[in-house]
Amino acid sequence: MLFKFFDKLSQDFSELLNDKKECNVVIEVDKEENMKSFTSHSVVLRYRSTYFAKELENIAANENYIKTIIKPNISTQIFEIILKYIYGGIVNIENIETKIIYELMIIANELEFKELSEKLENYLIEYKASWLRTHFSRIYHSIFDSNKCNEFKGLNQFYNDIITKHPNLIFESEDFTSLQEAALISILEKDNLQLEEIKIWDYVIKWGIAQNLTLPTNLEEWSKENFKTLKVTLQRCLPLIRYFHISEKDIWEKLKPYRKILGTQLWDDLYQRLFPNQPVKSLVLPARIISNPELPQRVNELISTIISEEHVAEISTWIDRKSTIYSLTNVPYKLQLILRGSKDGFQPKTFWNMCNGHADTVVIAKVAETDEILGGYNPLAWDNSKTQDTYMETNDSFIFSLKNGNIQNSILSRVANKSCALEYSGSNNQKTFGPCFGECEFLLQSDVSDFTKDKECWCIYDSDHFYEKSIRTTDDKFSIVEYEVFKIVKM
Structure with missing residues (x-):
């Protein structure tokens, strides 16, 4: 017979958090007037967090054998929650603002508390989906900007589903041009992106130009070097455009002015479309699957x-x-x-x-x-x-x-x-x-x-x-x- 007394264990360790005896770690969080110091026990931190174990390994103790860890990017409110989790294994998010729960998830991930980070991620997706949609652009950017798209797989899938059905939410956002290249590529790779190909082309050009603020605003003034700069910027994005599913009219009106970034072979093959049944040498990607899906009514609202x-x-x-x-x-x-x-x-x-x-x-x-x-x-x-x-x-x-x-x-x-x-x-x-x-x-x-x-x-x-x-x-x-x-x- 195996008896488990986790509740009592959690209670005792939670009380240890308030016991200053034998504390040998000081953790300073937040900035300037909001900065606050917390005391802790190195043995608890090391066994509860691989992150803190590595931090303590690289920090020298002072003359009183105290080690100090400085984390100005963590707010006092969030670190108090983290400490209670470290010592007692309990996190109470009742009556906590959704924005704080999201930030707590980010910090938990940074501190390598995988179980807590995943639990909060699942909670946000299941119970706070409307908040995630409302703050779509900010969160989508922050996940990709910090190269955490592989860590927050649930959120990544959640937002990719939205982008597939409603791509304008990201393409028409004010901060679209600040999107990381990896995020843009992940969008362009989608076969079921619900957007006309010529509009995708327009957004890609807009993004590429925004990455090079020195490019002339008037396209007629562009030099050979200007086109080369744009081509280098978009070298990973251009192969993902479905060129052969753009209308002839749009090719001449929208693509022709930028033909220098397409390469001679691709442009020649696009020109070949004027002559039916003529073979092309360029890679022909399949057309995107446009189904005009509708999200449930509650989501649209x-x-x-x-x-x-x-x-x-x-x-x-x-x-x-x-x-x-x-x-x-x-x-x-x-x-x-x-x-x-x-x-x-x-x-x-x-x-x-x-x-x-x-x-x-x-x-x-x-x-x-x-x-x-x-x-x-x-x-x-x-x-x-x-x-x-x-x-x-x-x-x-x-x-x-x-x-x-x-x-x-x-x-x-x-x-x-x-x-x-x-x-x-x-x-x-x-x-x-x-x-x-x-x-x-x-x-x-x-x-x-x-x-x-x-x-x-x-x-x-x-x-x-x-x-x-x-x-x-x-x-x-x-x-x-x-x-x-x-x-x-x-x-």
Whole structure:
């Protein structure tokens, strides 16, 4: 009979973490004012982590036989979790922000805690898929930029599935041109990449040019050396283009200007297409398998640059005035996108035109230069036919700030003066003013008719107004980098 007492063992070792006797290792984490020192036992570190075993082997002790390890890239919060795992084998991620869980996974991998890293990776894929999709570009870049694509195989497969079905998510992202070559190649190798070949060619050329900032902006000014530079940059990417599945028109319009990077044989073979049944010497790759797949409806709803599935659950809870936040599997609403700034434009008039007549809507805005996500819920129909500014009455509207990044907690502020819950702009002001909740408690405004260009948006910092409390801690005006308007639909 074998008896195992792992719980008691874990408890005893967890208590050892707080026992400073015989500690002979100091670990300094974080930077500058956030830096903190932790004490530990070398024997525990060595047997729990091959990483720390190697570190301790290469560090000399001071006169008091203490060794110091410095890890400025690890935050205090994350290292406290790591230490509890080292000593007690326990990690509690309940009520921890998803961003921190992701960073914990990265650090666990760096410190060679494979079981912890894999457990967190599986957790994120299974339970935080919407967050992973929301932060697609950032995470995909970080995995490949750190050459960890072979270590995070689950995430790599997760994102490759998304890229295959929705390649524009990566190709049209702001930081596409900073993508590592290995990542771009892995995308180009996919036989079922759902994108026309000529568009793939355009993106590859765009990426190659971006890697060489000295290339002239006008192609007519390019020298022989300029083309040679681009060809060298793209030497591993060019063979992956399916040239013989590009239309004749696109070959002459899009490929011909860059024929010097293709090589004489390939260009001659492409020219041969004008003469049917003529053999070619170049390698002919098969056409990509275009199936126009659709992701499940829940996924399409949440491909957003701003909010996550957790945010949807929180907003739904507020709409229904529940005291407990809905679980992710029990959210009674879905969001239907009406407007997205980066797609439809940031002009105030666009808001009034596209949202006119829509009731039960939520406006979400991401503030420039901060982690703030601000918004408001309007149960009434937006109306662009007002001839003058008009206050609208409702008991059910609210404004909010969502937990995100450095914002530790969400803020909910319900309407306090129902007669002035919202202000609808008259036709003369719709070129300047977008949605306005209360008396500027949440307002999108621009004097140059673009919410991203001037700092005129405002959440007035004054409790003596039409909503319960302010959703910001400053009275400063701001611009936004993105905003979306969704219709709330009962499932």
